[in-house]
Amino acid sequence: MILFTVSEVAQQVVSGLATGAIFGSLALALVLIYRATHIVNFAQGEMAMFTTYVAWELMHRGMSYWPAFALTLAIAFVGGIAVERVLIRPVENKPILAIVIVTIGLLIALNGLAGWIWGAEVKAFDSPFPNTTWDVGGVAVSTQDVGVFCVCLVTVALLWAFFRFTTVGLAMRSVAINPTAARLVGVRVGWMLALGWGLAAVLGAVAGMMAAPSAFLDPNIMLVILIYAFAAAVLGGIDSPVGAVVGGLLLGVILNLLGRYVDFIGSTLRLPSALAVLLVVLIIRPQGLFGHATVRRV
Amino acid sequence: MRRALTVFNLVVIAVLVLACALIPQHAGELTVQRLTYVGIYFIALVGLNILVGYSGQISLGGYAFFGIGAYTTTLLTLGKPGMELYGHHPPSWLPLGNGMHAIFTIPIAALVAGLFGYAFGLPAQRLAGVSLALATFAVAVSFPQILKKFENVTGGGGGLNLNLPETPFGLDVSVPHWLYYEAWGTAAVLALVAWLLLRGRLGRSLGALRDGEIAAVSSGVNPTAYKTFAFGISAAYAGAAGALFAELVAYVNPDTFPASRSIILLASLVLGGVGSMYGALLGAFAMEYLQIWSENMPFVSKEASNQAPAVTFGVILILVMFLAPYGLAGLLRRVGRAIIHRLDTKTVALSQSRRAEA
């Protein structure tokens, strides 16, 4: 039965914004790396999952939430830099296939490693937000969802400020636009790339820690979220951070509405719908909503 | 040098063919079965090679076309009566017939998969590099879900049992041996076809497109035609492999064709060596045996963790990319070249010294 009650539509939209915020957060990480290096990091989700497990371990050993959160971000940062220096640097100039395979190898290894260290039993993950739900005109809005949404916005705002107002941010932007020219003016290109990966890992960790309270932690939760994040990044524009977040939110809402009101799609075709969005955007408007169209001069 | 290389190649191929034909007489049933899987994967990888190696298009969706071939064979061997026996009612416009032996379904499965591949290639040939990787990945991930959706045709999540394989035409060959020769026979034929295609215009055009699309186009190569053809033929090969797979396993369901298998397919090709037939063969061996070997690794005890094989596989992939980006075949080629060169110069020196003596 299709009930077009306003409150139900609103409910679907609100839930969609919450899941979309998580897609957007992970998509931000993907976009960050793509902008700097034109590499799509297939291991981004697994890196996020792994750092979320690290956070869980810290909290399990008695650390309270915010210190564990901060320490995890620091660990993620170092981890991201390490991955870039150790794994990506050697294959930087190799054909794109080699780089794709390396990130896939990392995906497989991290997934296995997480299962090895922490086992496959699902674990509860603490949330910094209280477990309350508000009733706004018939729509249930949980504090958790609001919190995730705000964190996502704050993250993209901080990132924007970083790129706009700091010297390091400027250096990173220059590397993304023209590495050779950047090198000529003295920017340490290699370290800027590593920094990009480090920041992306931090963003991934945030996404993971925002997703885990409701998805519950097991080694496979980020695999599917990664796919939605790809779709979100492509939709918003694979080289636009703002696009990543907008794409994520939009995708979350669209998927919820499609799933609820189009019987054919239901829950079975939810994932394929996201991917259909990805395919359509890639073919019709490859730069997405906010990205820049690349023009090849012959 | 060139002549030496060609002769070397011919000899190696002759030896491989001989080994392939003789192995079932000497090996146990389990080995024969595992080698049948190798043959099946070889077919799929030869096809993937055309797309990735020669045409330079990354595909993370190969296993989806493999699955299409598998399901085609399943539906055709079961036929309408078979499907209804299991309680499924496929739509009447599907030309299912009354069930045929699996061997006849191979070309049909290849055709069906090839058409789907071609249809995908039409819009996808505009994409390149990372975008194409994502697009093909999207196909691989959606595939199981789409199978689940169209339950009437595919049997949904519960899957479909095929009839157990049988030796056709009353031949006096045991079933495992029959499956082995069927797979490798098909593999030999298809590999030959691929080799001939790539030697000719197709190979040259694809190579030109891969190495410099703008230059190729300006030289008159039609990128659409060749790229979509590459997609189609790669999918057709995967479909043929899938047909044989369905016959061997005798069961299909959506979980049998997850996106991770598409990734492993590409990874195996890369391990074996992109761009070469030997690479496809080595990759096929890797796909079947790497899992088996890594489960029995010396320092990683299975008791300690069941995840060891996965971690090992990931690490091996990364290491191979560092140390041997052209895969095992690339390594062997370097070794082989060195040997040939050494022998060749020695032969030259020998004949020179003989002439000097004479």
Add this chain to the structure above:
Amino acid sequence: MRKALVAVIATAALVIGASGASAMTRTDAATPGISKSLITIGGTFPLTGPASLYAPIPKGMQIYFSWINSRKAKSDGKRGVYGRQIQWKYYDDQYTPSKTVELTNQLLLQDNVFAIVGSLGTEHNQAIRPLLNQRKVPQIFVSTGASFWGTQAKQFPWTIGWQPDYIAEGTAYGKWIVKNAPNAKIAVFMQNDDYGKDYLNGLKEGLGSKASLIVSTETYEVTDTSYASQLAKQKASGADTWVLLTTPTPTVRALATARALAWKPDTIVINSVSAVDSVMNAARNSAGAAYVNGAISSAYLKNPTNPKYAKDAWMRTYYRIMHKYAPGIDARNGFYYYGFAKGYDVVRVLYMAGKNPTRQSLIDATKRMNWANPYAIKGVRDKTSATDRFPISTIKLIRYQDGSWTEFGGLIQGR
């Protein structure tokens, strides 16, 4: 040139030789898997991948068999079964049916197993059922509650299930709802596959003429982690009874999500597979005790964490043996217990197969089961006959309260 030829032929010889060397030597035993001192049995389980939380099952079985192998039987003083040690082999099929086929072939051809025991997964057992029946290999006590192991026993006589099937369980829930909440509005949240569908069919059968009480049926895919969309719809349907036909991890998510949507149905029914402690604890932590208290489920085995059984002699035996053979693991995990309890029945039919067991005598033994498994709830019996191929079909309803499940009501015959 000649050198190259020689090198190549040598390689070829090596290849052919190696393949010959790897040819397995068949045992000359008349019955595969049975030798003077060993019985070899095997199974496949998802040790890694999406269903790896079931991995403790084969381990529980292994520990039981280890104990049998070392203790002296009361009947003849011999260790093992009539003096034969049980060799238990199991492999990881990663929850992929095609791998199940490959590994089952490996068990048959390389490990020469006597029987395939306890393999896990509905589709997985479905994939190997025809080939095992064709080769007349017993496929016993499969770890899945699909009903067709029993209902299709005529076509597949070498296959038999073990636990109460999903239809029987669903029927029990349906009957209870009709009796205790005849005007309920039921919402069903189910996994979109045969697991969920079997349960739903049972539920409908139990509801009988009142099947129209179901006002909302929503499904989810195993790959998804967010069910907010479907559950919002279920909440909007006004249902007050919620039946969860979901596997463990999705159950936790569903409960937490429903709580976050401020939907609290009066009655929550959770299927037995998911009513395990790890799920309930995680749900209790995130949705709160008040939310999960009062949830209904069913059981046929004793619950190792139920304080009622703390002094039970057999439960003590379980913990004692677990601590002896695997001191580091958490024996409270119900999946170890499940494997352990199954191990009891496996050993019992092995004995029934006789001092010189054959595959035929083993499968015949499974048609004459009639005993009370001491690890099952009192009153639950293993009973089979030539026409009844459902070993365990008795269940009891249980209710959750503050960290433990309490049995209530009488025994229910599912079939």
